[in-house]
Amino acid sequence: MQPAKRLDGIEISLIRQINALATSESLNLGIGEPNIEPDETLRALASRAAEIGSWHYSPNAGSFSLRKKLCERIDFNPKSEICITAGTEEALYAIFQAYVGEGDEVLVPDPGFTAYPTLARLAGGVPVPYSIEPPEWKLEAKAVLSRITSRTKLIVVNSPSNPLGSVVERQTLESIAAAGPLVVSDEIYQQIWYDAPPPSMLGIGRNVVVVNGMSKSHSMTGLRLGWILAREEVMKPIITAHQYIATCASVFSQQLAEMILDAQEWNASWLERVRAQFREQREAALYSIEHELEARIPPPAGAFYAFVPVPSCDTEFLARTLATDIAVLVIPGVAFGKAGEGFMRISYAAPVDIIGVGVERIGRWLRAAGK
Numbered sequence: 001m002q003p004a005k006r007l008d009g010i011e012i013s014l015i016r017q018i019n020a021l022a023t024s025e026s027l028n029l030g031i032g033e034p035n036i037e038p039d040e041t042l043r044a045l046a047s048r049a050a051e052i053g054s055w056h057y058s059p060n061a062g063s064f065s066l067r068k069k070l071c072e073r074i075d076f077n078p079k080s081e082i083c084i085t086a087g088t089e090e091a092l093y094a095i096f097q098a099y100v101g102e103g104d105e106v107l108v109p110d111p112g113f114t115a116y117p118t119l120a121r122l123a124g125g126v127p128v129p130y131s132i133e134p135p136e137w138k139l140e141a142k143a144v145l146s147r148i149t150s151r152t153k154l155i156v157v158n159s160p161s162n163p164l165g166s167v168v169e170r171q172t173l174e175s176i177a178a179a180g181p182l183v184v185s186d187e188i189y190q191q192i193w194y195d196a197p198p199p200s201m202l203g204i205g206r207n208v209v210v211v212n213g214m215s216k217s218h219s220m221t222g223l224r225l226g227w228i229l230a231r232e233e234v235m236k237p238i239i240t241a242h243q244y245i246a247t248c249a250s251v252f253s254q255q256l257a258e259m260i261l262d263a264q265e266w267n268a269s270w271l272e273r274v275r276a277q278f279r280e281q282r283e284a285a286l287y288s289i290e291h292e293l294e295a296r297i298p299p300p301a302g303a304f305y306a307f308v309p310v311p312s313c314d315t316e317f318l319a320r321t322l323a324t325d326i327a328v329l330v331i332p333g334v335a336f337g338k339a340g341e342g343f344m345r346i347s348y349a350a351p352v353d354i355i356g357v358g359v360e361r362i363g364r365w366l367r368a369a370g371k
Contacts, residue, residue: 165300
């Protein structure tokens with residue numbers, strides 16, 4: 001039996017392929033998942049959500065009370081301009097299914113998250129990469145604007161960036177929004193920053209769709225909760241697509257999110273703790289990368305990734321070899337686009353000692369291999 005042609009050339013992502021090589025002995029610097037466990041308060045909120053919450057469907061767009069809370073401080077209508085989704089991956093899938101058709105072009109960052117070009121292809125579209133240049137990984141508006149054609153349907157922006165950890169300046173975001181095509185701003189790492197909160201595209205233009213969630217900020221990756229914010233005329237087909245993909249997001253996860261938002265004082269302290277822990281782990285990663293890999297990189301401004309140059313022209317082979325030979329998992333740069341070749345993504349969402357030992361093993365292996 002032959003699979004649908006839409007899957008031609010599409011495989012499980014390299015991120016997942018590398019992580020599938022993990023054993024009980026592996027040091028995992030590859031997975032994009034916070035290493036922060038729920039505290040007593042968060043577990044109590046989850047217990048309460050399970051105990052007193054509904055076990056039935058919510059409306060397709062999500063519980064109205066949660067939508068209302070998420071829209072409290074922003075100028076969006078909770079009735080028609082927000083949709084709660086089963087994580088941000090489903091959010092992106094619904095957006096692409098709603099707007100991308102055969103032959104439509106989708107501008108995607110290179111290097112950028114692996115899902116963007118794949119979602120374009122699954123919808124029948126054509127991914128068109130735009131460049132983000134090392135070593136600062138600062139996105140210039142002209143890199144995006146120069147790629148726009150009459151066939152451009154969507155522009156995807158991700159800030160803070162996975163895999164780069166860089167943040168896009170507000171002026172650049174405004175220039176991209178003003179270009180005309182629909183813009184999808186993936187802001188799932190927005191709460192993980194180090195010096196200053198990253199600018200959001202919320203409210204910049206009626207053609208902007210913002211995707212966010214609690215997976216990274218609250219270590220809720222397995223609970224699959226995200227949301228989409230867009231103006232009513234843009235949102236309507238997205239909710240239609242979402243209904244046929246997921247019906248509604250997990251009602252338990254929606255109820256827990258609502259309780260988190262109600263616990264304002266605890267939530268603020270939780271986010272400060274998250275940023276403080278990642279700041280410590282970032283410093284450990286930067287120190288080890290400089291001393292063991294002889295690479296100095298600009299400190300990532302957000303998220304929890306370091307995109308590190310390596311002396312290899314085949315980073316997939318390198319990552320697979322490191323996984324099997326020294327039991328350290330990192331993600332090859334080529335997983336994030338052609339411009340990622342020659343780099344590897346090190347996730348510092350790991351304890352400080354694991355970061356140090358893992359990077360030291362990589363350095364020792366590279367020196368022994370004469371790299």
